[in-house]
Amino acid sequence: MxxxxxxxxxxxxxxxxxxxxxxxxxxxxxxxxxxxxxxxxxxxxxxxxxxxxxxxxxxxxxxxxxxxxxxxxxxxxxxxxxxxxxxxxxxxxxxxxxxxxxxxxxxxxxxxxxxxxxxxxxxxxxxxxxxxxxxxxxxxxxxxxxxxxxxxxxxxxxxRSSSYIHGMIVEIITPRASITLREALLADPALLKEEIWEVFETEPTRGQLEGLPFRPGGSSEARWETTLAALAAEGRISRTRLIDASLGGLERDFHELRARWFALMHDTLEPTLDERADRAGRYLGLASSRNPSTVKFALEALAPLDKQERLEPRLLVDAIGPALLARHKATVRAALTLIDRAARRDPAVGSRAAAVAVEALTHDSPAIQESALDLIERHGEPADRALAELLQSRMGTVAASQRGRLTAWLGVSPASEPPEAIDDGQGDLIARASALDPLIAERTGVSAALAVLKHGGGEVPAVDFDETEAPRLDPEGLVCPVAGLDELIRRFSSVLENPEDPEELERVLDGVSRLCDQIPDDFAARTGALRARAGCVDLLTANLSRPLCGLALAWITGKPHAVRYADLHGNLVGFFARRVLAIAGRAALRQAAPLLSAPTHKGGWIDPRVLVERVQLWASLPDHLDRIDGALAILRLAPDAGPRALALAASADLEGHYAAALRYALGSDRESVGPDARIWVAATRARAPRDDDPLVDARHPGLGPDASQAARCTLRPGPHQIVRTYSWGCKLIVREPPLPLTHAYELPTVLLHDERARGWPGRWLATLWPIGRDSFFAAGVESILGNETTPSEVSFVRPYLEPLLDPDVPLREMARLLLAGSLSASAPELQGLATDALIAAIGDGRIDGNRLSQAVGRVLTEGLAKPSRLAKALGDAARVSPLHSLTVAHALELMLCGLTPPPRDLHLFLELLKELLVETGERLTVPEAVDSLRGLKVSGKTAKLARELLGLEERPAATARRSAAVRALTGRMERALRWTRRRHSPRS
Amino acid sequence: MSGLAVSHTYRYAFGSEAVSRTGGVDLRLATSGLDAANLDYFRGKLTRPVRAADLLRGLIEVVQSRFYIPPAMMARIIPADPVVTCGDDVLRFEAFSSCCSTYARADFLPPALDGERTGRGTTNVDFNAPMRSALARVREGDGVGLAIGAESVELSRGGEAIVERKVALPLRWLKGFVEVQTYQSRMTPRFEIPGPEALRFLRSLPRGAGPGSAWVVPAGRGLRLSQTPTKEAVRLGGVGRLRVLEILARHARSMRVHADERSGASAWELVLDEARFHLVLSPDVFRGFSGEGQVLSSLAADRWKEALPRVQASLRWESRVDSHALANEFSLSPAEVAAALDALGSRGLVGFDLAEGAYFHRELPFDLTMVESLHPRLKDARKLVAEGGVRVVKKDDARTEAFVQGTGVEHRVLITGQTANCTCPWYAKHNDARGPCKHILAVQILEGDGGPSEETPR
Known part of the structure; x- marks a missing residue:
């Protein structure tokens, strides 16, 4: 061999x-x-x-x-x-x-x-x-x-491993096998003696969890639970052992997916009442399982025993407490029912039952708390000191609607509300507000808040301001340009890895543009690592990183280098790449010059005075301005009136088309529209972002929305369907003027309206045209509403929501729709961000109950929101302060007006409204809402809630109203001070 | 199992078991190690059995969790057992998740236990499936005995075979387990909320939250999850990890939140009348405590070197190491003692108790000799120095400039005062958030002002 x-x-x-x-x-x-x-x-x-x-x-x-x-x-x-x-x-x-x-x-x-x-x-x-x-x-x-x-x-x-047991589960018969599971098991009798019992004892690893099919459907001959139950019925395996083994499996607290199959196995065996009674203690034990489905199973198994009074009341009351901590209302309700019946059967356990039921007072649902209080009142004694102390300790989590009842039963006076927001500085706040420049006070809503506060407080109407009014040049938001070569290399390396921060990205582009002529002797050594990294373009996955690689190579090698953007042509990432290509061209030739479009302030804003200086500098250079860069620079002009006027004056002597467009953007009426649509569209959008421009339209007609004519975006009438994945072309937004069939790929304001052209440039997108937020939010509506955003998509669409947090971004229709719709987003990150934005907007006065109600009502009627998620997010926002409570309550009340037909899951909103009204001591005050509630043709819990709402009486609760007004004034004062500070900002 | 691993053998005289008796159950926890010192720790009973059982179940849940599974990696759970420390008056159980991102500790204070402490020390403790099942079945009113070590050995079935399990503990797991103590020592208390509010907050956490970051901010009397970073917010990466606390919070009198602003790590402490439960989370679920390199900087300074042997020799299983007393005793400055304790923490010789704000003595029962010497970054840096891969081109009082050999390219390292930067992709991605890169370390070692020495006292 x-x-x-x-x-x-x-x-x-x-x-x-x-x-x-x-x-x-x-x-x-x-x-x-x-x-x-x-x-x-x-x-x-x-x-x-x-x-x-x-x-x-x-x-x-x-x-x-x-x-x-x-x-x-x-x-x-x-x-x-x-x-x-x-x-x-x-x-x-x-x-x-x-x-x-x-x-x-x-x-x-x-x-x-x-x-x-x-x-x-x-x-x-x-x-x-x-x-x-x-x-x-x-x-x-x-x-x-x-x-x-x-x-x-x-x-x-x-x-002996779990892989062996898992292998048996999934492989003993194949999907196309000619024999059934039963035949396979009978053909290898040793399995019935040993292996099948280990299914209940062997903990599966994550990849093995779905081995046992527990979902309904499928052939019963291939299902383990039906096969084992049949073998038990034939006496081939022990039925008793199978019942006990399934319970044993549940007791092991394995992963929920496996536990659900154990429960199914147990139920398939249909244990008799006697068999259940023998195992009552084990069912009770399962009430403390970590798996919600196991707790539910245990309660369902106990219910028939309870009906036949075969449960020892004391044992039941002692064991069932953990079930009251379940998230699901049905589970808690079932547990309360069992406790109540046990206490009725054996009054001796009454006080213990009442103490156990206290656990349910931590549940979010006021209805559950009400049931728990029913039980406590029925079986407990206010004189029971331990119980009273326990209840007092839970008072903080008791719903407002139940708190009065609890305090009355305990015989204690309701705890006075903490003087939230009414602090010692209130007088000072009012004095400072009164001392403001009257014009600023009026424009920032301070005057309105002061007036409401003087009349006892309450909700303050939202502030109306235009983005062109809000000064943006905050000295605290200055973007410091890159100072030297070392810093540029370091920042460039960092941006290649993570191009998410738009300011950092722009700083690097500007740095290369300005410093590309600095080539010290050790330049190659200092940039060697960056060059090597930029050569690995395929390793960098972020959309904006790839064009940057070309820029790095062109700058370092001094040779023209391909900037990868051909495949991105026609979208906004391609627009970015096209701009990078121009910089790369100059960098390779060592032609240093400032980048016109480099932001001077956070948010992508450019100080107009600085832009004029850059243009003046460019005028002294032999090179031609890059029109893409120039157009972007104009789109980023800050709206601050003073700096614009100074810049206009300073630019008077500048010559050329670009200078004329710049002056036009700054407000000059003496310019004639030039031939370059890119420059002039940018100029008109920077000059008046929401107005049509007949002058530019006459020279550059038919270019689409947000070219010469401002885009008017509206939500397409529904009802719409929320689909599981993003669907191209769902066209939630109707635009006027419509998108042309072919549009210029170098008009970013137009590309913003084309869902296929937007691409995913991340946060940089928000700095493209910072003053044109309506169109940006419309794009956000299209990207987020109407589909369930998957976890992997969250980072792509999140940038649409972030500007909602900016207190100087007005919330008009598109913004409010985006906000309201995102409150019910399936992705917790988006829902959380929208909740943050709502909290911020209520606090700084950009949204009030009236506007919120319109937006929430719209997304509900158009089918773009899930009521349960929406109600939860509104509840979370309302909990923040009395102002937020009053605003959300007002919005919900207005939502009730003209409810025909009533929206699905109306009770969720009514329940929240009731809690907020009780919390703030208010009642329904809008006559149409009252009429609408009275006319509702509903039954069950919705009808009950409607009756309770109509029965609410106003309680003198000046504290909440006053707190709300103080909070509103604080938010508006912050804006007033910010605007004042910015108006006196020196040149960047 | 990928990467370096340390072979560790769990040797139990018997398998932990729950023995039913009239009116209750006895939990007999087997401890690892057969030498006399490791045999006997505690015997007595639990005063609040359900609460104790729940805390231990929470601990086991952490041990059995891999909160983050990197792409193309199996959800393998490291078969590591929790660690028990019997000190002066506190019985502590510690655990570390398989993904190295989450550390848990249950501290049982004197009121939690009615019995006799028969020994002092630290060892592994066996929480096998029957024991976990028994813990799940503990009910209020049950008389639950607890024996850790000796008594159970006495009761064990004579000549029965010893339970022996040989496992490969990844080095990064061990490193994380020891380094998490240093993180805790830097944390400051941020919020404290009542138990019911804690329960409400934990219950409100989204079930489908991804591995991304969120921030926790005060809301009314409780807390809420936010997606916006603010000054007062505590960063929380991998929200799902907090769900471990959900079932425990019902027992809590209050919940305290501690955070380390520099690294973004946070600690969540449930305060019970008779016990405490700590859950310490790394900055992100995909970042284990081991990979942060924070200890490198700590070790780089050498002010601990003189104090360490004396501080170490003075440890006597205290539940609270009084650093001021040690400073007085050895005529050292508090900073030197603190640095020595940090260094001991990074060697697994002390743990940090956030509730007390002080270290406690315990010696992790693993072979940790390799942990520091095989720190990949440190090892690579030493190799670079040894192979002449560092070229210092400029050096004066203000700054050092050097070129360090990378893969096919030289990286430029600039050290100016307290700051150092490098042109490598790793530094570009993380800056100094995860400690210095190997190139910076190499320059520091060459310059002799920061490289931890090879021989570190133990």
């Missing part, structure tokens, strides 16, 4: 020959051939995965042979090589080969039977633990069946 003999067999693809060759070989002989076998298998399997992958895509034999000649040639030799390796390798070598060394099952059994190595058991565990796509490629199924055969052949002990 020589290597050459084996080589000959392998060359001939002779698997049978290999089997025969190793049949009687000694271990030493085998090891002598190991290298030959391994070398062969390695060669054969080198291209095998690619071959198999191509084969899976249904290529013909000819195509496969042409594409993978070696793999095709050696295909028949794979089996022989695998047999040779299995017959010669050590366990460590086999482990290294992995799935490649796995011959068909018959061959494996034959080889191992002949060889009988001591490690068969370990190898069996190894192959059961395999996972990954190669299994699919190599069609490695039936590993458990193979292991089972090895066990039957006496080649190894039965493996």
């Amino acid at each position: 020589k290597p050459a003999d084996l080589q000959a067999l392998l060359d001939a693809h002779d698997a049978e020959g290999c089997l025969a060759m190793f049949k009687t070989a000694t271990e030493a002989e085998r090891r002598a051939l190991a290298k030959t076998a391994a070398t062969r298998l390695r060669a054969v399997s080198l291209f095998q995965p690619f071959y198999l992958l191509a084969q899976a895509s249904r290529q013909t034999e000819e195509q496969l042979a042409a594409q993978f000649p070696l793999a095709a040639k050696e295909r028949g030799g794979l089996r022989a090589a695998q047999i040779a390796v299995l017959a010669t390798a050590t366990l460590t070598e086999l482990r290294r080969f992995g799935v490649d060394c796995y011959p068909p099952a018959d061959d494996t059994v034959a080889v191992l039977s002949d060889r009988r190595p001591p490690w068969v058991g370990e190898w069996a565990e190894l192959i059961l633990s395999w996972s990954g796509p190669r299994l699919w490629l190599y069609n490695v199924g039936g590993r458990w069946r193979l292991v089972r055969r090895l066990v039957h052949e006496g080649l190894c002990e039965r493996p």
Whole structure:
């Protein structure tokens, strides 16, 4: 037996020959051939995965042979090589080969039977633990069946790992098997004695959780629970043991997916009342399970016992407390019912039952708390000191609607509200507000807040201001330009890895633009690492990183370098790349100049005075202005009136089309519209972002929304459907003027309206046209509303919501729709961000109850919001302060007006409204809302809530109203002070 | 298991078990190690059995969790057992998640236990499946005995085989376990809310939250989750990790939140009448405590070197190491003692108790000799120095400029005063948020002003 003999067999693809060759070989002989076998298998399997992958895509034999000649040639030799390796390798070598060394099952059994190595058991565990796509490629199924055969052949002990049990569950029958699960189990009776019981005792790992199908549907013959129950009914396995095993499984607190199957198994057995009664203690124990479904199962199992009074009341009351902490209302309600019935049956446990029921007072639902209080009042005694202390300790979490009832029962006076927001500085606040410049006070809503405060407080109407009024040049928001080469290299390296921060990105672009002529002797050494990194463009996945690589290489090498943007042409990332290309061109030629569009302030704003200086500098250079950069610079002009006027004056002597457009953007009426649409569209959008411009329209007509004509965006009438994934072309927004069939790819304001052209440039998008927020938010509505954003999409759409937090961004229709719709977003991150934005907007006075109600009503009636999520987010926002409570309550009250037909899940909003009104001591005050509630044709809990709302009486609660007004004044004062500070901002 | 690992053998004289008896159950926890010192820790009973059982279940949940699974990686759970420390008056159980991002500790104070402390020390404790099942079945009113170590050995079935389990503990897991103590020592208390509010907050956490960051801010009497960073907010990466506390919060009198602003790590402390439960979270769920390199900087300073042997020799299983007393005793400055304790913490010889604001003595029962010497960054940096991969081109009092060999390229390192930067992609991505990169470390080692020495006292 020589290597050459084996080589000959392998060359001939002779698997049978290999089997025969190793049949009687000694271990030493085998090891002598190991290298030959391994070398062969390695060669054969080198291209095998690619071959198999191509084969899976249904290529013909000819195509496969042409594409993978070696793999095709050696295909028949794979089996022989695998047999040779299995017959010669050590366990460590086999482990290294992995799935490649796995011959068909018959061959494996034959080889191992002949060889009988001591490690068969370990190898069996190894192959059961395999996972990954190669299994699919190599069609490695039936590993458990193979292991089972090895066990039957006496080649190894039965493996003890969870992989073995999992293997049995999923592999004992295959989807196309000719036998049923029952037949398979009966054919291997040892499984019924041992393995099936271990299903209940073996903790599955994450990848093994879905092995036991628990979902309804599917063939009952393939289902484990029905098969086992049938075998138990026939007496082939112990029914009692099966009942106990399923309970035992539940008691182990395994993952919920597995626990749900244990519960299903138990229910499939349909235990009799006696059987349940014998296990009452175990069901009670399951009430403290970590798995909500197990708690629900336990309560359902206990209910029939309770009905037949076969539960020991004391035991029940002692054990069931943890179930009251469940999130699901139905579970808590079921637990309360059981406790109540136990206390009724045995009054001696009444006080204990009342104490246990206190746990339910931490539930968010006032209805649950009400049920808990019913129970406490029924079975507890206010004089019970321990109970009273317990209740007092929970008072903070009791819903406002129940708090009065609880304090009355306890016989204590309601705790006075903490004097929130009415602090010692209130007088000072009012004095400072009164001393403000009257114009500023009026424009920032301070006057309105002061007036409301003087009349006792309450909600303050929202502030109306235009984005062109809000000064933006905050000295605290200055963007410091890159100072030197070292800083530029460091920042560029950082931006390549993470281009998310738009200010940082722009700082780098500006740095290269200004410093590209600084080439010290050690330039190559200092930039070597950056050059190497920029060369790995394919490793950088962020959209904006790839064009930056080209810029880095052009700057470092001094040679024109491709900026990757061809594939991005036609969208806003392409627009960014086109701009980068221009900088790269200059950088390669070492033509340093300031970047016109580099922001001077956070948010993408440019001080107009600085832009004029940059243009003046450019006028002295031999190069031509890049019009893309120039257009972007104009779009970023800050609206601050003073700096604009100064800039206009300073630009009077500038010559050329660009200077004329710049002056036009700054308010000049003496310019004639030039030929470059990019510049003039930018100028008109910067001059008056929400107005049509007949002058520019006459010269550049038909370019689409936000070109010469301002875009008017409206929500397309619904009802719409919320779909699971983002759907292109769902067109939630109707635009006027419409998008032209072909539009210029260098007009970013127009591209913003084309969902396919927007791309995903991240936060940079928000700095593109910072004054044009209506169109930006309309784009956000299209991207977020109407679909369930998946976790992987969150980072792409999140930038649309972030500007809502800016207190100087007015919230008009599109912004409010985006806000209201996102409050019910499926992704918690988006819902949380929208809640933050709502809290901020109420606090700084950009939204009031009236506007919020319109937006919330609209998204509900158009089918763009889920009521339960929306109600939760509104509740979260309302909890922040009395101002937020009053605003949300007012919005909900206004929502009730004209409810025909009433929205789905109306009770959720009514419940929240009731709590907020009770909390703030208010009642319904809008007559239309009262009429609407009275006219509602509803029943059940909605009707009950409507009656309770109509029955609310106003309580003198000046504290809440006053607190609200103080809070509103504080938010408006912050704006007034900010605007004042910015108006006196020196030149950047 | 990828990466470096330390082989560790759990040797239990018997498997932990729950033995039913009239009126209750006895929990007999087996401890690892067969030498006499490790045999006997506590015997007695739990005064609040349900609460104690829930805390231990919370601990086990952390041990069995991998809160983040990197792409293309199996959800493998490291088969590590919790660690028990029996000190002066506090019985502590510690655990660390498989993903190295979450540390949990349950401290049982004197009122929680009615019994006799028969030993002092630290060892592993076996929480096998039957024990977990028994803990789930503990009811209020049950008389629950607890024995850790000796008594159970005495009761164990004579000649029965020892339970022995050999596991490979990844080095990063061990490193994280020891380094988390240093993180805690830097944390400051931020919020404290009543127990019912804590329960409400924990219950309000979104179930489907991704691994991203959120911020926790005060809202009314409680807390709420925000998506906006503010000055007062505490950063929370991987919200789902906090759900461990949900089932425990019902027992809590209050919940305290501590945070380390520099790293973004946070700690959540449930305060019970008779116990405390700490959950310490790394800045992000995908960032384990081991990979942060914060200890490198701590070790770089050498003011602990003189104090360390004396401080270490003085440890006597105290539940609270009084650093002021130690400073007085050894005539050291408080800063030197603190630095020495930090260094001991990074060697697994003391743990940090946030509630007390002080270290406690315990010695992790693992072979930690490799942990520091095989810190990948430190090791790589030393290799760079040894192979002459560092070229200092400029050096004066104000700054050092050097080129350090990278993969096919030289990285430029600039050290100016307290700041250092490098042109490598790792530094570009993280700056100094995760400690210095290997290139900076290499320059520091070459310059002799920060590289931790090879021989570190233990």
